[in-house]
Amino acid sequence: MLGALGAAEAEPMTPLLAPLEAARLRAQLWHTPTGPTRLRLLLQLADDLVARHEELATPLDSAASYGRQALALSTRLADPAGRIRSWYVLGQLPEASSAADTTGRAALRHGLRLSQQLPSPALEAAGWFYLASSYPRTTAGLPRKLATYARAAALFAQAGRPLEHAYVLKTMADMHLLQGHSGQAEQELLRVLALYRAAGHRELHYTYDLLRGATRQVGNYQAALRYGLAAVESAQATHDTTSIAYLYASLAGIYKELNQPAQALAYYQRALRHAQLGQSAAGIAITSVAISRLLLSQHQPGQALRFLQTLAGNPHATNSAVYLSCLVDCYVALGRYAAAERTVSQLLTLAKQPATDDMARLNAHLAAGKFYLATVRYAEARPQLQQALELCQSAGYLLQAASLHQLLFRADSAQGRFPAAIAHFQQYKRLNDSVFNAARNQQLASLEIQYGTRQKEQNIALLTKQSLLQQTRLRQREQQRNALLVGAGLLLLLLGLGYNRYRLKQRSNRLLRAQQAEIAQRSQELARLLAEQRELLSEKEWMLREIHHRVKNNLQVIGSLLHTQADYSADPAIQAALEQSQYRVQAMALLHQHLYQADRVGRVPLPTYVQELAVHLLDAFDAAARVRLHLDLAPLALPVAVATPLGLALNELLINSMKHAFGPGQPGTLTLTGRLLAPSTYLLSVADDGQGLPPDFDPSHTHTLGLTLVTGLSRQLDGEFALLPNPAGRGTVAHLRFLVASPTAA
Incomplete structure (x- = not known):
């Protein structure tokens, strides 16, 4: 459930070294004596190991050793830029960030002070960037991260470094997405695209993917699908296979939310194949869980459980909250409540471990709350759902927060906590209406029409160019024939005039056929416009029916609440008044039912x-x-x-x-x-x-x-x-x- 809520795939500020290139540099380092070249190799290898660890979770190997050697060598060579970069490497190491206030951030701030003394805007900007990255991605930590990133972006712009400037802006947009500021994030990302294109940067798929997340967060599935497809095309064009599985899974998530299970399954299967080719255990686990959840949404719990059990030998899956929470949902759907409760116990134990991150805790508490709701244990469900809601609000996940308010509404209603239930229902409606657009499938259809129209326009433009080229060639041939006919005798001149008359007749016929084709095209366009008008009228009528349907449903909810309140009242007068109110509400609900069922709306x-x-x-x-x-x-x-x-x-x-x-x-x-x-x-x-x-x-x-x-x-x-x-x-x-x-x- 939470797989689609994660931040967009990240990318390092500088491209990762290819394995062969990294091996070549290590071999060169082994034979390079003390000097500037050795310092450059040490820093280059250390930066690559740190970036690869953050990007792909690979071991750091010799990163700390390289950083310490670079610091000692740069001090001996009196190289201030090398010293600054060495401090930055040491400040980014995990053992330093575990005690960031005394070790990691102290090293980064020391490097910052040296860069300000140099002075070097580019090195100072890099220091502010690394310092911002060390702050936690929490509700309390995000404002400080953003302020520090802003200083880095301004300095990169001042130093004339457009690629780094764009990268920091993209990182800030990612933080704004976590805060739920989708509009601001989208504007920042469009600026990032402009900077990258102006600088000739071709790897735009990470930016497109963030734009997909920003537009999807506000329910603009038309734009989200367009950016998701653009991200896949960019990754394929640049032969970047490190993130292609994630990009396919993101597209599958959009199709799943648009209730297009066939397309969603096709893209999930592509993502799984690429994860298997890349031997990414974590990618295989996450994609397999997503496929199982898709099967669950299609009411196929047995098939979903069997597919999930194929991960039994993958420790990245079986020890993760995402896998266990999906396993709970499968067991509940199959009615195997004892197995589900054992898995819930595993989840809650995992959530209590200090090394467990907030996303895993959110998955654990959510799965436990849904299980207790399914087994009518509302008193146990409510605290689990409340903890999940607090984690969700802390991370800024609006979509999941809306779903949790709906689940808490069910729990509070069942326990008779009607004020709290109504408050949760109002929060659910507010968040759901602010995030989702009711016309998802219409947006998808509109997007397909736009793609078809664009393809037709491209075909028409191509045919027009071909026609112009053909006419140019014909005119050249006619000029050549006329030049030959001038040098010939009278007989040849008469023959040429006759041939020219024949060609003019053919041209007239071509013009006539072109005019007929244009008339036919305009007729088709008129028919299309009439069909669109009828479709718009039909859509308007559907929307009116939907409004009356929702009003009827809301009135029935009010009637049910009045009936429930009457049952809980011991005063006959109050019971009678509530029953009278219930009859009046039912009369209005019946009226709106007839409004959306009638042949004529209204x-x-x-x-x-x-x-x-x-x-x-x-x-x-x-x-x-x-x-x-x-x-x-x-x-x-x-x-x-x-x-x-x-x-x-x-x-x-x-x-x-x-x-x-x-x-x-x-x-x-x-x-x-x-x-x-x-x-x-x-x-x-x-x-x-x-x-x-x-x-x-x-x-x-x-x-x-x-x-x-x-x-x-x-x-x-x-x-x-x-x-x-x-x-x-x-x-x-x-x-x-x-x-x-x-x-x-x-």
Whole structure:
């Protein structure tokens, strides 16, 4: 789950030495006597070992020895630049950074002081860069890292070093991504691209990959996919195989989030093949776990577990939180809860170890929280999810924070912690809406159309160039023929004129065919524009339906919360008030359900809506078996502005009949009629044959909430409301007369 959240693949500031080149330099060092050349070789080899350790996690080997030798030799040769670089090497070593305030950063600051005394802006900039890299990538450490990186970037620009300047800006953009500042990171990365291109730098795939992460973080999958493809193309063009597996996996992650499992699996398999070719145990483990999670998302837990078990001999996988958390999810999906709980215990033990990083702890607590949720152990799930949320917020992972708020909402709701549950649900909606775009698949389709259009434009441009070249050659040939015909006799001149007439006729025919082709092309373009217009209208209608659907879902959540609160209340008056509110919310939810299910968006078919509302209330009052429902409603489709107050008013009238017309167990009939009195007036009546109105009942002096609501809603409809004895003899009839602008048959 967290594989797609990691920072983009890094690259060293200076290119790594090829293995053969490094071996050649080591052999040269062995035979080089004391002097400037030996100092240069020591520093070059030490820098490469440190960069390779940070990039590929390879052993440092002789880096510390090279650094100490370089420091002693540069001091003996009185080479200030060599001394500064030697201090920088020693300050970057892991044994120094473990006690950074006394050893590593002290060495870096000493080198900085020497560079300022020299002075050398480029060496000073490198020192600030290494010092910034020594600060932790945490919420507290990021501001200090960024401020120090900014000093390095300014000095590299002052020293006229565009490649190093661009590299530091790219590193700052990576930090801004961790803070969730995607827009700022994107602007910095576009500036980095401009600097690299101006300097002729070809390895742009690391920058493209960061742009993929920035645009994906704000839900712009169209741009993210474009940058991901550009990163792969750049890596292939420059024959950089060290990061190609990661770049393929990043593309697979985008397709997975776009719900394109076939494309995602294809790119994951490419990533796995490259990781196997490069014999990268960590890469094989991470990609295999990603494939297993993809299979889990496709509801194939057995296949996912079998694929995961192929990593049994890989210690980089079986001892990692990513592998164990995926194993927990597979066991839970298969119902093997005992095995899942044993794996959760391993995860929590791993999280407590001091050497475990924050990402592994986040995976461990998240997997434990999801397992406890799945096994209905909410009290144990909540602290695990809370710890995962704190780690996620500390690292700035907005996407995972939204998912954790949703899981905490489930845990708090199940435990009856409704204020906390609502707060988590609001945080989930805020983060989810700020990160994701609801039209993911539409963006993908748009991108494919753009790629197709670009390809067509390129083909048209190529054909145009070929046509111009052909016309140029034809004109040259005609000139040559005319020159030969001038030197010939009269007969040849006549033959040439006849041939020229023939060529003119052919040219006219070509022009005519070109005009016909242009007309056909414009016709196709017009047809395409009409199709796009229809697609936009269809998309608008879909969005309206989706809005009504979401409103209905939210109203149902509110109704469920009211029902739950009523169950927990011991006061009958409060229970009755909550039930009344629940009926009103259900009436509005039913209205929005009809809005997104109707053939015409924005119109509610009145007979169907009234029938479903009445049947729902009969079921709610347990009266469906004894109260017969009779409907006689003229077909009418109402707009939202009329249907909403009308539905609420009808809800109050039906509830009033259920509560007061019929006694406990008393049978009866509830009649709902509706007809058009005039082209723009509709009369809706609710009649019952129950107990009727009390003899001293006066509607004008009755201030119950239900009748007050009906009276107010009738005014909102520019209508009239009356409550009268049933002229049929028994019971009560309520008339609601209202205006309907442009009535439409249902």
